[in-house]
Every structure is written in C-alpha cells, then in structure tokens.
Amino acid sequence: xxFLKALKRHKWRYLxxxxxxxxxxxxxxxxxxxxxxxxxxxxxxxLHKACFRMPFDWLATGDLAIFDGRIFLIFFLGGVLxxxxxxxxxxxxxxxPVGSSTEMVNKPVPRRMKIDLTRKINPAALRYGFLGSFVxxxxxxxxxxxxxxxxxxxxxxxxxxxxxLVNGIFNPGALSYWHSGAxxxxxxWLLIGGVFWKGGRGWCLYGCPLGAVxxxxxxxxxxxxxxxxxxxxxxxxxxxxxxxxxxPSWSITRTGDEVNINRxxxxxxxxxVKVCDRDCYSYTRGKINA
Amino acid sequence: xxxKNTKVRRALYSIGAAAVLVTMVxxxxxxxxxxxxxxxxxxxxxxxxxxxxVRPMTVDNPAGGSIFVRPIVINVDQRGILKRLLNPSVEGLxxxxxDNIDTVPxxxxxxxxxxxxxxxxxxHAGIPWDPETRTFEVPIGxxxxxxxxxxxWLFFFPPEVMARDVWYDxxxxxxxxxxxxxxxxxxxxxxxxxAAPSGGRPASSYR
Numbered sequence: 001x002x003f004l005k006a007l008k009r010h011k012w013r014y015l016x017x018x019x020x021x022x023x024x025x026x027x028x029x030x031x032x033x034x035x036x037x038x039x040x041x042x043x044x045x046x047l048h049k050a051c052f053r054m055p056f057d058w059l060a061t062g063d064l065a066i067f068d069g070r071i072f073l074i075f076f077l078g079g080v081l082x083x084x085x086x087x088x089x090x091x092x093x094x095x096x097p098v099g100s101s102t103e104m105v106n107k108p109v110p111r112r113m114k115i116d117l118t119r120k121i122n123p124a125a126l127r128y129g130f131l132g133s134f135v136x137x138x139x140x141x142x143x144x145x146x147x148x149x150x151x152x153x154x155x156x157x158x159x160x161x162x163x164x165l166v167n168g169i170f171n172p173g174a175l176s177y178w179h180s181g182a183x184x185x186x187x188x189w190l191l192i193g194g195v196f197w198k199g200g201r202g203w204c205l206y207g208c209p210l211g212a213v214x215x216x217x218x219x220x221x222x223x224x225x226x227x228x229x230x231x232x233x234x235x236x237x238x239x240x241x242x243x244x245x246x247x248p249s250w251s252i253t254r255t256g257d258e259v260n261i262n263r264x265x266x267x268x269x270x271x272x273v274k275v276c277d278r279d280c281y282s283y284t285r286g287k288i289n290a
Numbered sequence: 291x292x293x294k295n296t297k298v299r300r301a302l303y304s305i306g307a308a309a310v311l312v313t314m315v316x317x318x319x320x321x322x323x324x325x326x327x328x329x330x331x332x333x334x335x336x337x338x339x340x341x342x343x344v345r346p347m348t349v350d351n352p353a354g355g356s357i358f359v360r361p362i363v364i365n366v367d368q369r370g371i372l373k374r375l376l377n378p379s380v381e382g383l384x385x386x387x388x389d390n391i392d393t394v395p396x397x398x399x400x401x402x403x404x405x406x407x408x409x410x411x412x413x414h415a416g417i418p419w420d421p422e423t424r425t426f427e428v429p430i431g432x433x434x435x436x437x438x439x440x441x442x443w444l445f446f447f448p449p450e451v452m453a454r455d456v457w458y459d460x461x462x463x464x465x466x467x468x469x470x471x472x473x474x475x476x477x478x479x480x481x482x483x484x485a486a487p488s489g490g491r492p493a494s495s496y497r
Contacts, residue, residue: 036416036438039416041416041437041438042415042416042417042418042419043414043415043416043437043438043440044414044440048440049438070438117303117307119300120300120303121300121303121304121307122300122301122304124304125304125305125307125308126307126308126311128308129307129308129309129311129312130311130312130315132312133311133312133315133316134315136316137315137316137318137319140319141319141323148320148323148324149316149319149320149322149323150319150320150322150323150326150327151319151322152315152318152319152322155318155322155326155327156318156322173410176380176410176444176446177331177377177380177382177442177444178373178376178377179326179330179331179370179373179377179382180325180326180330180369180370180371180372180373181322181326181330181370183372183373183376183377184318184372206311
C-alpha cells in the first residue's frame with residue numbers, strides 16, 4: 001500500500017524511470033537506436049552499448065581511441081555530467097534503469113528486512129572509496145600487469161545483468177549462461193544492494209563510477225548560487241522523520257532539529273520534497289543555507 | 291553518548307567500510323585476472339589472415355601495433371566456484387575484435403570445426419551479419435576491425451560430455467566467404483585438469 005502511495009505521490013518521477021528504460025534498455029533502447037541510426041550502424045542497441053562505466057575505465061587507462069564509433073557516448077556522458085553540475089544528478093534519480101530497477105524491487109520489502117546503516121556510516125565513504133579503487137584497479141591493470149589485476153568494469157557489470165534479465169522476459173534462452181562475475185553482480189546489485197538495502201540504491205553507492213562522478217560535480221555545483229539543488233528550511237519542520245525514511249540514497253540525516261543533506265550521495269530524486277507535507281524541502285536555486 | 295563521540299564513531303565506521311570496499315574491489319580485480327577472465331566467457335583477439343595458431347604469438351597489424359593471438363584452452367576445473375556450482379554445463383567464448391591484417395579486403399565467415407555439442411551463436415555488429423550462413427555481408431578493409439562487434443559463443447555440454455576429460459576439441463576458423471579460403475584457425479579446447487596435455491597450455495597461464 002505504501003508502495004502504491006509512493007508511486008502516486010511522485011508519479012512524474014516513476015514515469016520518467018519508465019522513460020529511462022525505453023531510452024536505454026533493449027528492445028526499445030531508443031536513444032542508442034537513434035545514435036546508431038545516425039551513424040549508419042547496424043549494431044544492436046542495448047544497455048550494454050550505452051555503458052556509462054566503460055568510459056571511466058578507458059579514461060583510467062588512456063584508451064581513448066575506443067571512443068571511435070561511439071561518439072554518442074561522449075554526448076550521453078557530457079549531458080549527464082553537465083546536468084549534474086547545474087541541476088544535480090537527475091539522470092541517477094530520474095532515468096537510470098540500473099539504479100531505479102533496484103529501488104523499485106526494494107519498495108515492497110518490509111523495513112525490518114533491510115540493511116540500514118544511515119546513521120552508522122557516511123555513505124560518501126562507500127561511494128568515493130569505490131570510485132578511487134575502481135580507477136586505481138583499471139589503471140594498475142593496464143600499466144602494472146605484474147600486479148595480477150584486471151579491470152572490474154565489464155566482468156562485474158550490473159548493466160549487462162539488467163539487460164540479460166530483460167532479454168530473458170522475451171527469450172528465456174538468454175538466461176542460460178551465467179559466469180561467476182554475473183552471479184556475484186546479481187548478488188551485490190540486485191539482492192544486497194537492491195532488495196535488502198534500505199532505499200534499494202546500494203549499488204549506486206558502492207558500485208557506480210558514473211554516480212560517484214556525478215555527485216562530485218553536484219557537490220561542487222551546489223555551492224554556487226545559480227545551480228539547482230534540494231534545500232531544507234527547518235522553520236516548519238516537526239521532525240517527523242519521513243524525509244529520512246523515503247530518501248533512497250541515505251542522503252538525509254537528522255540530528256535533533258538539524259537536517260543534513262549529503263550532496264555526495266543525493267540523486268535529486270525529490271522524494272523528500274514530495275513526502276514533506278510541511279513544505280520544508282524545495283528544489284531550487286540559491287545558496288544552500290540562504 | 292555525546293554528539294561528538296557519535297560523529298567520531300561514524301567517521302571511524304565510514305573509514306572501515308571504505309577500507310572493506312576498497313579491499314573487495316582489488317580482490318575482485320585479482321579474481322577476475324586469475325580465474326574469471328581466462329576461463330569464463332574468455333575474450334580473445336581474432337586477426338585474419340594469421341594461419342593456424344599453434345602457440346601464443348603476436349602478429350603485426352598494418353593499422354599499427356600488434357595483436358596477441360593464442361590457442362584457446364579452457365580448463366573447466368579452474369572456473370570460479372560459483373560457476374562450477376550453479377551453472378557448470380554452459381560455457382562461453384567471446385570476441386569484440388575481428389581485425390583484417392591483410393593488404394586486401396575480405397568478406398569473412400566464421401565456423402567451428404569438430405563440433406560435438408550444441409553451440410549457440412550470438413553475433414551483433416555495426417555491419418550486417420547473416421546468421422544463416424554465419425558470414426558478414428560486407429568486406430572488411432585492410433587494417434580495419436569489424437565495428438561495434440560483440441560475439442558470444444555458448445557451448446552447451448550434456449552430462450555425458452561433462453563426464454569426459456575433454457569436453458570439446460576443435461577450432462574456430464575465419465574464412466573468406468567469397469573464396470572459401472581459410473584465413474585463420476584458432477584451436478579451441480574445453481578440458482578438465484585431468485586431461486592429458488596436448489601441447490596447449492591452459493588459458494589461465496597466459497597473461
């Protein structure tokens with residue numbers, strides 16, 4: 001029932017999430033399909049082709065030539081990252097099929113079954129710990145092969161597994177092959193980070209380089225007055241805790257009457273804005289504490 | 291507990307959580323290198339024409355640099371434990387890199403020899419592919435690579451085959467679809483640790 005209420009309360013966001021599936025996930029994959037059409041390519045458009053992780057792997061290894069034939073990825077990435085700076089990580093909160101699918105499967109799960117470390121750890125530590133080690137492993141795999149490391153970008157790919165699961169709806173044969181990395185990702189992305197993680201955005205916090213870089217930009221951008229960000233005005237706050245409860249990315253913590261919004265993890269999903277019936281939250285321009 | 295203590299404790303837990311995560315990422319990279327990449331859905335380069343590949347070697351690419359090519363020997367006993375427990379009877383090979391290292395264009399086809407099990411082909415490319423004849427419909431120019439290529443071959447091993455030491459012993463051939471001339475032959479073998487050595491080294495020994 002709560003789930004249906006949440007859907008109704010924020011219906012434009014959930015429609016946008018459906019739009020994200022239509023834009024990036026096969027069989028529609030409209031954005032990638034359009035990019036391939038413009039390039040005259042007959043390649044199959046799917047979530048894997050619009051991978052937002054690989055470019056960070058390539059950047060870490062200096063393998064920029066691989067962008068040849070995938071120029072559209074530069075536009076996709078440029079759009080996502082510049083939007084993050086000026087408007088917050090809207091792609092993460094409103095379009096990303098990988099993060100939104102786990103958030104959706106998480107909603108009907110009873111609260112007592114969920115991992116909730118919101119007050120115990122700062123989720124930014126997970127996010128940037130992952131980003132740093134992801135880049136380091138990619139670079140070391142390329143430049144110091146004697147260390148015995150391989151890049152973790154493709155072998156542990158949640159996008160591929162989401163696409164495989166969707167393919168399996170149309171063709172069960174697509175689910176016949178699972179390598180160990182895929183099985184681990186299903187465990188880490190869908191089960192631990194999705195079903196059993198408060199908010200269902202675990203993978204976003206500990207497995208997504210795009211999300212981490214988006215939030216670096218959002219953190220920087222939010223300090224400027226002309227950018228959009230979620231703001232909290234405590235004058236009407238009754239400390240009901242609903243905002244903290246609905247935030248899928250563990251970004252809101254309350255200490256007494258003080259509310260802290262963690263810009264390193266906020267996906268600007270605006271669930272807090274929608275749930276607060278005292279209008280304490282707003283998505284607007286201006287200085288953070290103005 | 292005072293707010294200051296709470297903050298300190300939260301900071302310490304956060305550092306601990308980040309340390310665990312970093313360790314897991316590095317561990318995942320090491321596991322991928324040592325176990326997953328060589329034995330599960332192993333990816334390999336396919337230059338043509340390169341003749342019969344009898345040992346790991348590099349071939350010059352007229353487009354620049356060189357390409358590493360090797361016989362494919364998959365030791366199914368060295369696969370990851372999750373794979374061996376949950377999905378042992380299907381194994382895959384994959385390539386994204388079909389490179390024409392010749393001075394003339396070739397319209398190529400692909401085929402496996404000595405096929406004793408069901409092999410599923412999943413081929414997607416930026417140029418038209420005919421799944422019936424398993425040939426590309428346009429030639430690949432000298433020094434060019436098949437664009438946006440993704441090929442997965444899935445081998446389905448029935449229990450009677452999995453009971454043997456060698457599950458599959460054949461080769462992948464790249465041939466000119468217009469002349470039927472074989473351009474490259476890459477031996478492919480799926481075997482257990484107990485199989486008698488036959489010249490090839492397990493893929494896991496290639497770095």
